[in-house]
Amino acid sequence: MVPYSSTPIKAHPFTPRKRPYLDLEEEEDTDISESIAEPHDSTYNPDDTVVTEESELAQQTTNNESKYIVFESCLRELFETCPVCKTKCDVQFRRVGTYVLFIQLCPKCSYHRKWESQPVNRSTPVGNLLVSAAIYFSGASFFQFEKICKAMQLKMFHYDAFRRHARNYLEPAIIHRWNFLQTDMFKKLQEQRKVAVAGDMRADTPGHSAKFGSYTLMHLESNTILDIQLVQCNEVGGSYHMEKEGLQRCLDHLESNGLEVEYIITDRHPQIQKFLRERNVVQFYDVWHFEKGLSKKLNKLSLKKEYYIVKMWLHSIKNHIYWSATTSTCGPEKVAKYTSLLNHIQNVHTHENPVFPTCAHAGKVSRDHKKWFQPGSMPLQKVEKIMNNKRVLKDVERLSHHYQTSSLEAFHGVILRFAPKNVVFPFIGMLCRLYLAAIHYNENRDREQAVTTSGQPIYKVVFPKSKKGEATTKPLKTPPSYEYVTDLMKLVFEEVFTDPAPFVEELKQIRVPASMSSQFDRPSMEEVVGRHVSLFRQAVVESQHIVHPDVGTPTESEAQHRMG
Template sequence: MDCTSIADGLPPHTVTKYIVNEDMLMELFKKCPVCTRSCIISRTVIGTLLQVNQSCPHCEYAHQWSSQPMVNNIPAGNLQLCAAVLFTGSSFVKISKFLEAFKTQGISETTFHKHQANLLFPTINWMWHQNQDDLIRETIAGGDVTLGGDMRADSPRHSAKYGSYTMMDLKTNKVIDIQLVQSNEVGNSCRMEKEGFQCSLSLLEHKGVTIKAIVTDRHPGIQKYMREQRHDITHYFDPWHMGKGIGKKMDVLAKVRRMQDVGLWKKSIVNHLYWSASTSASGEEVVAKWSSVANHIQNVHIHDNTLFPTSLHQPLVGEQARQWLKPSTAACEKLTAILLSTRLLKDMEKISPQYHTSQIECFHSFILKFAPKNVVFSYTGMLCRLQLMAMHCNENATRVHSSTTAGELRYSITYLKYKHGDFMMHQLKSYIDALMELLFHNVVEDLRPYQELLDKIPVPEPLCAQFTRPDNKPDTSPAFPRTDTDEFLSMDGG
């Protein structure tokens, strides 16, 4: 049976599905529609597909009924269930447990892996490259290009297997490129960020993007590369990363006995960092404004700097007065050493005055939905999940801020663990339909062009330790068998 045989002509992935109890469904086949006598019923189940063979021993009536059409000899429901799990960033293990608890017929893990590797990965990879080409054309047409870049590792500290470097167009907040680097490609996990940055920069310039400026964190390898080899691009440091670094040092200092007052200044000092960057016309002015905070925390508002001689705020009185730090105390001296460190003042000159990479951090946090850090994926599986997340992010990047019927903007408030009780406000704002259409109308009909594009991905050697064979020759075979559908040492499929 082919998908075009549906009565109303709708593709199978667009047809509404219903949950039907088995006993109620079988009631429809118990009686012969010709002689109304009892029939012999047999069932065949292939994943979500149910085929019912109905035969009447009295009048020789025979009929076969299928719950869903076939798409290129694949049950449409099986393929759509696999696609729905992957395209929405869900977990096959959780979905299968849900179906089992609901007593609903599903598919096996083997079926999911097979369809994922053979059909879904080529679909995702093809769609991402099409979207990326469109994004690059839009970026080039928009004039001067300012990019933001940052890396996300798949595990903390120095044991990461994968590092994904994200390049975002900071004017539109859309992900324009993602590079996935495996640690054994570059020697160790510490070198992955620089490699991802260089690969992304090279790819975008090869596609015709002329980059005016780049905003990154203060990674030493990237700093050196930009300083020595890319004088044509202005390199800025991200205020968000710098503020986070200062805040962490202040948190540590505030835990020391008799230095708790330092913690009261954290939010104000980080806000002052942003203000210094956004209101200054030069790097020297940024440094001058930033250095003034060392006097401000001591209730001194006149500074020995011609670029910023006095504070701009009015005198603080009453409830506006702060918990001023007393000069020459340990808390004041140690905090001042953090705020006026030589490296920090040098880097302040290159802080970004307008663009931040906070949107990239948001993107990285959402990747946890599609590629959790407690799950190990194959290289192709990880890359396709990153491409999925990029399409998800880009689709929502330009959505209009939700508002009430009265026209007031709506927000949601979330309390995050790492903020220790503080809150954040978020704006309340389908690539999936396009993926489903591409899968059912094109990929299943002719897989070759999609598979050829996927095969061009340079998959690195498996990450494993070498050991010596009995013949004293090094054995480079993986410690665990791996294919593009494997997700070894994991609880999920990928």
Template sequence: MMDLKANRVIDIQLVQSNEVGNSQRMEKEGFERSLSLLEERGVVVQSLVTDRHTGVQKFMREQKKDIRHFFDPWHMGKGLGKKMDALSKGKGLQDVGLWRKSVVNHLYWSATTSTTGEEVVANWSSVANHIQNIHSHENTLFPSCLHEPLVGDQTRHWLKPSTAACEKFTAILLSPRLLKDMHKISPEYHTSGIECFHSLILKFLPKNVVFSFKGMLCRLQLAAMHYNENAGRSQASTADGDLRYSIVFPKFKHGEFMVRALKSNPTTGYIDILMELLFHHVVEAPQPYLDFSGQMAVPEKLCAQFIRAEKEEAVSRHRSRFFKNT
């Protein structure tokens, strides 16, 4: 759980699939635990931004009606882009792929320039006419496109009405579920910070290494402390004071590049705080920290892979003691 306004991780919940029956229920379970913890500690939650997880939607709709629930535009744009990519691979539907970037940009524009859910839907629905070179719309909330007349190089690969490409593309853009969810699209905050934190987690928890439940939780907490300390880093600059940038080729751009501001080097001041806590509190009075057995419910081990890792570790310790003694 993250405070998007301050860009800080405020809670972490580690859920193992055998606690809730299967892996599909883990996200909803972690969400409920985190929200309950915040409310127990007196935090008044006024609004939440999540992806379109159906279980989370139902939970918020039935049990948390007093909290405003928004959907993240990035997740909605990502899902829409995937559908467009799949459609453009069909025979005679290649022109659909040419509209991918413009349509996703229009989704962001509709979210940020609207004040109500009805206005978001009106702005968004206009794109179904725009792709056919129709710029006047029947909706009174958005009667016409705001751009100037397109001429010369500004013209696009317009889709001809009643063609297969136009009909199938319009069905995606105006699908009932998408229009319903457009009412709740977040106008201001995105969950991009969560995605950045997930990338940082991989440095503390590489997926090719097996960890215990407590070991994974500790590493997640270290990752959160590292993220929170460096979330507000300034942009790096050269010796002459010029701001630094880099050209990157992210996966979601499908080969296209983007310019990204380089940040200053991260700091690790949280390590000094932890070391001070260790030597001035734990070492001097270790008794309260010796027994953690009753303070954390650890689920059963998930798979035989972890059991094998534990056996290999035990054999390694035994061998090291044997060779040391001999």
């Protein structure tokens, strides 16, 4: 092992070599560079440097080495005086992003050296690329990180450099890693050929104004994200059609890899129902989405004063829907259990249904008639109309009895950490962040519940919005792992950075749709600025063009009076 030395070595016994050229496309702050006097030695070239043991060791550093925050004043102390003759030295300072360079020259003994704060590989400071990779792979925001750096005066490169790193190295690495992991998943599932999946779409904005829609397929047995397809609304003629297009791309991708969908669990989107029916794919409905649709209608009904009793039964109706769906595998049996609630809420126990020869509740029931729906009453008729709707009863038969899409909804929450809805991303940037979310979810899908040192499971108290302030407990899981970040870092610095061409070529295979503004002619800046008028000023201008009778054209009587 080469020991570190705090004593620099004089230049004369060694053959100088040129330092690596810095990629000055990564901005250099001119206000930080110092002007120094010309060195006394006319043969001194600041581009020449000494090959020291320390610099050779620095070239071997990797991305997993520890880093520290160092103050500039502390660095300057190391170069103020000559270590040979103790004379005050001329020091040249240069910065590119997080990279800093000090060139020290002694005017008396001509001692000189160059010191770099980080390795430079192929003209790129490694630290700059490392910061960009850490921001991107962790799903963070460059602008938020930049604010943190500015608040503490920590020097940082600009957004253009970050996008250059992402375009040339980071995004190709993410695409390659996802393709590799997905291919490995497909190979493992090809043994069983048929797979049971859950599918759902997530839009980047609510409503029908979304720009992007991502459709996700999850393998239910392993709780793994199998595929995720990103659709831009101008590809399909509007946001409404993005879900169908995303699902079609997912199914086509699975079939092209030798996988057949045994059945799929989705919400009750009519367009998706028709598409899967035409494609001969068995479809089941998620119970939560079904219950949510009914609850919205019942909640709206319960807001009326004369239907207050509906509000008292909402919780029981929700529980009954889940019970009837998850305890029955046969469609008709589900319908029978589902419709049995209407008899129960009337406190009627005829036991004529062979599915329920006895009641499941306790023998003692309330005799307060105000707590029960009265036969023939208007509230009961309204509830019966909602719950016994033909489409509702038809959908009850297709409620999924085993798997649900709750894990898929949890994955949508993970996406928010990598691609928040209030941030606009380009197509490839959005796709890469979706892949990062999928990789993160797949790595942490089976986290166990945390336990105490004595082995007792740990819970935490939460107040979910759905409970409207009611406290409930939630199992506390073990901390998530981020091994995929380490793997991506290794891929970038050991393969992509060395030869980015094949990885960039793999990224180019992705078809990127035209931008949303490509269908419009881009006007000049002067034209747009000239048309810009504030709302207040526009109202004033329009009011000046309104002709009022008392100040505008005189009426007929006034004209005659003036003529006379």
